[in-house]
Amino acid sequence: MPVKHSALIEWRDGQPYASAFQDVYFSTDNGLLETEHVFLQGNHLARRWQTLQTQRFTIAETGFGTGLNFLCAAKLWLATAPKEARLHFISVEKYPLSLAEISMALQLWPSLMDLIEPFLAQYAHLLRGTSSMLFDHRVQLSLCIGDATTAYQSHAITPTKPVIDAWFLDGFSPAKNPTMWQAALFEKMALLSNSKTTFATFTSAGAVRRALTQVGFAVIKQAGFGKKREMLCGHFIGSADAH
Numbered sequence: 001m002p003v004k005h006s007a008l009i010e011w012r013d014g015q016p017y018a019s020a021f022q023d024v025y026f027s028t029d030n031g032l033l034e035t036e037h038v039f040l041q042g043n044h045l046a047r048r049w050q051t052l053q054t055q056r057f058t059i060a061e062t063g064f065g066t067g068l069n070f071l072c073a074a075k076l077w078l079a080t081a082p083k084e085a086r087l088h089f090i091s092v093e094k095y096p097l098s099l100a101e102i103s104m105a106l107q108l109w110p111s112l113m114d115l116i117e118p119f120l121a122q123y124a125h126l127l128r129g130t131s132s133m134l135f136d137h138r139v140q141l142s143l144c145i146g147d148a149t150t151a152y153q154s155h156a157i158t159p160t161k162p163v164i165d166a167w168f169l170d171g172f173s174p175a176k177n178p179t180m181w182q183a184a185l186f187e188k189m190a191l192l193s194n195s196k197t198t199f200a201t202f203t204s205a206g207a208v209r210r211a212l213t214q215v216g217f218a219v220i221k222q223a224g225f226g227k228k229r230e231m232l233c234g235h236f237i238g239s240a241d242a243h
């Protein structure tokens, strides 16, 4: 069944703004550079992909939004990872943008055009539940429409084994969207993580840092992007009761 597009957005200086959350989709300084700094570098993806020893790498994201994080990750993968390996990018979005809105938002990034075109052609057929999209036979996107915690708790999109290699924690600021940053999500992250799993997020909120530490992530604060002084990233070190 076709999906119901429920995002409530307005445009400010040509950039999407979420009226319902009073928050931006990405940094007004430069969303693309923010994605590279926070999510790609925060998870050390270029280095890991250049030396990848496995056939598969899985990223899990909360809050797909305009797809900017996905498209930047896919572009880096195609440029750095071994040809025979496949990237599986899993993302969850509760309030999907319409095709017209997402097309307009992505016009901001001409350097991603080679991927934007095949992406929009597939996004046009977005379904309720999970839609699977393929790019160059080397990148698979599983986009689930629903709440992030509920989706990751159900086994509809994630396997039962701890196989997530990198987490992208997006989803508006915890102060403006507290229900997304809940304990149940962090507990599920731990269950799906292993000793090589990393995470990165634009926020440096103390509650997020403490929650991630509690479930077994080693968390570090580093310089944020643009106006954001700090962000969080780190890796899973496990805890006695996590697995």
Ligand SMILES: C[S@@+](CC[C@H](N)C(=O)[O-])C[C@H]1O[C@@H](n2cnc3c(N)ncnc32)[C@H](O)[C@@H]1O
Binding pocket: 007, 024, 025, 026, 062, 063, 064, 065, 066, 067, 068, 069, 070, 092, 093, 094, 095, 096, 146, 147, 148, 149, 170, 171, 172, 177, 179, 180
């Ligand atoms: C800051 S935007 C994400 C930007 C995005 N990563 C990008 O590349 O454009 C946050 C996204 O999280 C979504 N979101 C908010 N609460 C959510 C929830 N509980 N579950 C899933 N998605 C959620 C919003 O609708 C929005 O699209």
